[in-house]
Amino acid sequence: MTNTEPLPQPKRGSQGGSDTGPRNVALDRQNPDLLSPPATDHGTLPNLKFSMSMAHTRIEQGGWTREVTQRELPIATELAGVDMKLEPGAYRELHWHKQSEWAYVLQGSCRIGAVDQEGRNFLEDVREGDLWFFPQGVPHHIQALGEGVEFLLVFDDGGFSENATFMMSDFFAHTPRSVIAKNFGWSAEQLDRLPEREKYIFSGQVPPPLESDAVVSPTGDVPRTFKHRLLDQEPERFDGGHARVADSTNFAAADKISAALVEIEPGGLRELHWHPTDDEWQYWIKGSGRMGVFASSGMNGTFNYQAGDVGYVPFAYGHYIENTGKEPLVFLEMFRNPKFEDISLSQWMANTPPQVAAETLNLPRETVEAIPKTKARITI
Ligand code: MN
Ligand code: MN
Numbered sequence: 001m002t003n004t005e006p007l008p009q010p011k012r013g014s015q016g017g018s019d020t021g022p023r024n025v026a027l028d029r030q031n032p033d034l035l036s037p038p039a040t041d042h043g044t045l046p047n048l049k050f051s052m053s054m055a056h057t058r059i060e061q062g063g064w065t066r067e068v069t070q071r072e073l074p075i076a077t078e079l080a081g082v083d084m085k086l087e088p089g090a091y092r093e094l095h096w097h098k099q100s101e102w103a104y105v106l107q108g109s110c111r112i113g114a115v116d117q118e119g120r121n122f123l124e125d126v127r128e129g130d131l132w133f134f135p136q137g138v139p140h141h142i143q144a145l146g147e148g149v150e151f152l153l154v155f156d157d158g159g160f161s162e163n164a165t166f167m168m169s170d171f172f173a174h175t176p177r178s179v180i181a182k183n184f185g186w187s188a189e190q191l192d193r194l195p196e197r198e199k200y201i202f203s204g205q206v207p208p209p210l211e212s213d214a215v216v217s218p219t220g221d222v223p224r225t226f227k228h229r230l231l232d233q234e235p236e237r238f239d240g241g242h243a244r245v246a247d248s249t250n251f252a253a254a255d256k257i258s259a260a261l262v263e264i265e266p267g268g269l270r271e272l273h274w275h276p277t278d279d280e281w282q283y284w285i286k287g288s289g290r291m292g293v294f295a296s297s298g299m300n301g302t303f304n305y306q307a308g309d310v311g312y313v314p315f316a317y318g319h320y321i322e323n324t325g326k327e328p329l330v331f332l333e334m335f336r337n338p339k340f341e342d343i344s345l346s347q348w349m350a351n352t353p354p355q356v357a358a359e360t361l362n363l364p365r366e367t368v369e370a371i372p373k374t375k376a377r378i379t380i
Contacts, residue, residue, distance in 0.1 A: 240380030
């Protein structure tokens with residue numbers, strides 16, 4: 001495909017010059033605010049962007065997966081993310097891990113199951129726009145339904161790797177057969193059927209309807225459902241977009257990770273704000289935009305994102321997100337905190353005696369008094 005747009009150049013007004021190469025023009029086009037940053041950018045910031053499209057893909061029979069963790073994006077110490085696709089009937093094997101798992105279904109549908117420390121069970125079908133949350137250590141599995149499924153997983157540790165989970169097949173493969181025979185009372189013939197190595201992602205039969213698949217546990221079901229239907233929530237509407245927040249106040253099981261699904265119209269702005277206690281991990285789902293990040297001490301950086309990219313904001317850093325494209329921008333912002341929290345620059349100013357901000361910013365008092373006292377979150 002040839003691009004007839006003029007070559008982007010590292011120029012700003014009369015400053016800069018042309019880049020005669022060598023250069024990666026496709027990346028320059030995707031990152032205009034790195035090539036020709038706003039004049040307000042200054043200083044050295046950590047990298048705050050890594051694309052799933054730059055990550056190694058693990059390909060298996062029945063699906064694939066790739067991840068962006070602290071290894072790919074070193075600043076991302078609090079959260080890590082995995083993008084996974086399963087063909088119809090394929091499994092993400094029975095497993096557990098040290099981290100809690102938050103998930104968002106991007107496309108298609110799957111069945112998810114878990115059993116907690118009391119033997120209480122959970123089995124549900126989820127589809128596009130649904131969330132799930134599995135507490136740390138609780139074993140679970142995922143199986144694609146008839147249309148297949150793609151989902152995002154987010155873990156509350158930047159050092160997580162999807163390639164280092166505790167798998168049932170691996171546990172069996174590395175336990176002496178004599179011990180397995182004693183544990184289950186199985187015969188030699190049954191032991192011979194066991195896999196010799198981990199299976200991880202593998203093909204399977206599409207499961208029967210949920211009602212006929214469910215197992216009744218003598219200890220009952222898990223007390224708090226691990227599934228949440230985010231798109232059934234009425235969004236908070238703003239001029240220029242809307243947002244749906246899911247945290248422990250409306251999805252009780254999700255006591256380690258909170259999230260907002262944000263949609264911004266073309267030209268709209270996720271207002272200037274910051275988060276008081278936690279880093280922000282973003283996954284960009286649709287559209288494109290830019291994020292400016294203020295790091296104090298005169299430092300500011302601007303990064304461009306599109307679908308499939310991961311963004312990150314260290315806690316307390318001021319930032320905005322602007323839809324710079326022609327279609328709605330949809331992204332997830334996530335936090336390692338049971339409660340979603342943000343501080344709005346405008347709400348702070350509007351609820352401080354107006355003379356204070358007026359004298360700080362050399363503005364007329366009436367200008368400050370006109371700022372709405374409620375949080376805008378998104379504006380245009
Ligand atoms: Mn898992
Ligand atoms: Mn934010």
